[in-house]
Amino acid sequence: MKLNEIRKRIDTIDLEVLALVQERMGLAMRSRKFKDGIRDPEREEAVFDRARRLNLNLVEPNFAEGMLRKVIEESRRLQGENRQLVAFQGEHGAYSEVAARRLIPNGAYVPCMEFIDVFKGVEEGYFDLGVVPVENSLEGAVTQVNTLLTNTELTVIGEAKEPVRHCLLATDGKEYREIRVVYSHPQALAQCRDFLSRNSLEPRPFYDTAGAARMLTRERPRASAAIASALSAQLYGLDIIKEGIEDAASNSTRFLVLAKQPSEVTTGDKCSIIFVTAHQSGSLYNVLNLFAEAGLNLTRIASMPLRTDPNNYSFFLDFEGSDRDPTVSTVLEQVHQRTISYRFLGCYPADKQSPTAP
Amino acid sequence: MKSLKLASLDVKPRTTIDVDGHTIGAELTVIAGPCSVESERQTVETAIAVKDAGATMLRGGAFKPRTSPYSFQGLGLEGLRILATAKAETGLPIVTEVIDPRDVSWVAEYADILQIGTRNMQNFSLLKEVGKCQRPVLLKRGMFSTLEEWLNCAEYILSEGNPNVILCERGIRTFETYTRNTLDLSAIPAVKELSHLPIIVDPTHSTGRLSLIAPMSLAAVASAADGLIIEVHNNPAQAMCDADQALTPEQFALLMSRITPLKQFLDQQIEVPDETE
Structure with a gap:
């Protein structure tokens, strides 16, 4: 190897070391959900001991321990910050993470293999929030996520319309x-x-x-x-x-933020519901008519075949309005009565930042 | 010139080329900007200045064919990205040189017009490559080339399917040493007799002398050139190439203030009937 090749390899390794440290920090923050305090001296001692016993002749025991001490120190500091754990599907750098970083600026972003890992993790309290894509302007609904939404107990507390810039x-x-x-x-x-x-x-x-x-x-x-x-x-x-190498200038994805509890701080101006109507003529019309008569503007209506009954559909409805508004709550009560299945997904602030093409 | 099957005036009415709403061949096209893209600040500042002075397009080299291999070779891809930023800031279309056939599709991603420099006029593999791309091509005259050789090079590009070629007279080598080259103004009416392609003039490289740029620009416009391509640098003393022949934005603005009324005056004159009509 010549000097420039050696340097290239070194650069790659430096990046990898830092990426691995980042992964370790993420895992340490996740571990917080399982323990009472931040500090666990017994565990730390075990980590150092293992490092000391490694027989790497160029990474001497003292150096190995010192390095890990530094990492653990930083990890404790991060855990003390109480950042929210925000789960998303994909690797670091996924468009879901781009959306998560904008919506929840000081979070710790946790990559998950599957959408269901995001939902389950938030449901079981391992993560504070989940960010999932529901719809792309070019490709349509993200069916996996929509299916999971019909079965989840989680609440939608936010949305993001994120321009996709490849x-x-x-x-x-x-x-x-x-x-x-x-x-x-x-x-x-x-x-x-x-x-x-x-x-x-x-x-x-x-x-x-x-x-x-x-x-x-x-x-x-x-x-x-x-x-x-x-x-x-x-x-x-x-x-x-x-x-910006995409062929169509306007390509955006809409993401939802999921939590266990509705947000106490923010007030919403947009709501999402899911319902199933009986297989009778006019039943869907009757539901939609409630919104029309109350003057509530619908922003999305989508349907998906029911897994349990392929002849029937569940409907996703988004509309402008707050559940604290008496008109809205009256309409929602009536929707509940006229449907065979009904779930209020949440009320959240609409993302006003329209996706901008360059 | 029998070899010109596509470039000849006999086969087609005068070519006009629309670039972002500006029609080359119908309006006076003034392309101005630095010899090379050196930094984002230098390029964007110059772009804003030339736009304010009335330029219709921005020039700037990202890939530089230099006489010496040790001279600054250009910023490459980074230079293209800077030009894109300057376009986003000013709306001026980008004219930039391509010197390597392997770069053609990449330069075309960023540039609105691809320039073939004087040294590459007869680089036939490069001509074929730009002939295949969708962008108009600015073909500079080789410094040792006859009109026939030059028009045959345009023919190469046309024959690959790209109809949008702009010719650029940039001076030829003569025994004169006072000027860098000798500007062949007669090439403008001569080309217009032979071909339907638009022709513009480069008063910067042809004279190589600051004091001659303005008079030759006016002479070119008076000779019915379709446009000019002029080097302007926001700080010529600091320029990384051609420092002693770039106009300051102020000098360029002054020149534009003389070109505009001349062009208006010429447009009011009775047009000489075109021989094809």
Whole structure:
């Protein structure tokens, strides 16, 4: 290896070490939910002891212990801050995390494998909040999330309409000419189809956008790039070759913030409900008519086949108004009576920041 | 010129090219900006200044073909991103040079017009590559080239399917040493006799002398050139290349204040009937 190659490897390792420390901090913060205090001397001693016994000749026992002490010290400081644990699906850098960071600026963001892990974790109290996508402006409803919403006891306490700005990322921006293959989630690849074909780039499906970015940093495959968020570039130390490479200018995703309890601080001006009507003519009309007569503006209506009864549908309804408003609560009471199943998902502040195209 | 199947005036009425609402060939196109993109601040400041003075497009090099391999070679992709920022700030379309066939699609992602420099006029693989892309091409005249050679290079681009070629007279080598090159103003009416393609003039590189830029710009406009491409730097003394031939924004504004009334005066004159009509 020549000096510049050695330095490249060192740079990669530095990024990985920091990414792993970040992961460790996240886990430590999650551990708070299981213990009473922050400090656990017995556990700390076990950690140091194991480090000392490792026989790494270049990382001497004293140095190993010192390094871990520093990490644990910082971890205790973070745990003392009482940041909210915000769960999202995907790897760090996912668009869900982009939305979570904007809505809950000082949280600790926890990646989850599946949407159900987000729901379960919040339900069982391991996380304080969950941020999940419900709808994309180009692709429509996120069915998995909508199914989970019909069965959850969680409350919606917020929403975010997040513009999706895809970026082409590479480990070394100066080598853009060599790029032949682009990894990303199939949906992101589909949204950048024109861009890819204009530049003769071959799309390669990957399980996740941010996951593709992370893979680039770790494995450094030749002639490869990824499509992911600008946040992913920051998190994985990648160069942005081009920002906003999606073919359609307006691409946004709507996210919901889930919690166990309704928020006591914020007052909402938008509500979400889910209901199922009886299989009779006019039953859906009768429900919608209640909103029309009360002058309540509907912002979304979507339907999904019922898992338990494929001939019937559950309806998702969002409307402008607060559940504290007597008109709204009267309408909701009547909706409850005219439906065979009804759930109030929550009342929350509408996201006024309209997704801006550049 | 029998070899010109597509570029010849005999086959097509005069070409006009729409770029972000500005029509090259129908309106006077004034492209101004620094020789090279050096920093975001330098580029954006210059862009705002030239726009205020009346420029219609921004020029700026991200990839620089330099005489010496040790000279500043340009910021590359970073330079393109800076140009995009300058466009977002001012709305001016971007004209920038491409020197490597492998860069064509990437430069086309950021630029509105791709420039082929004088040294690359006969780089046929590069001409074919820009002929395949969707952006208009500004084809500078080779410093040793005849009109026929130049128009044949335009033919290369047209024959690949790109109909939007703008010719640019930038001076040719003669035995004169006082000026950097000799500006061939006669090329403007000559090209207009031979081809339907629009032609603009570069008074900066052709003269290489600050004092000659304004008179030659006015002469080019008077000779019915479709536009000008002029180097302007917000701080010429600090410029990383061509420092002694870039106008300050003030000098450029003064020049524009003379060009505009001249152009208006010319437009009021009875037009010489076009031979195709």
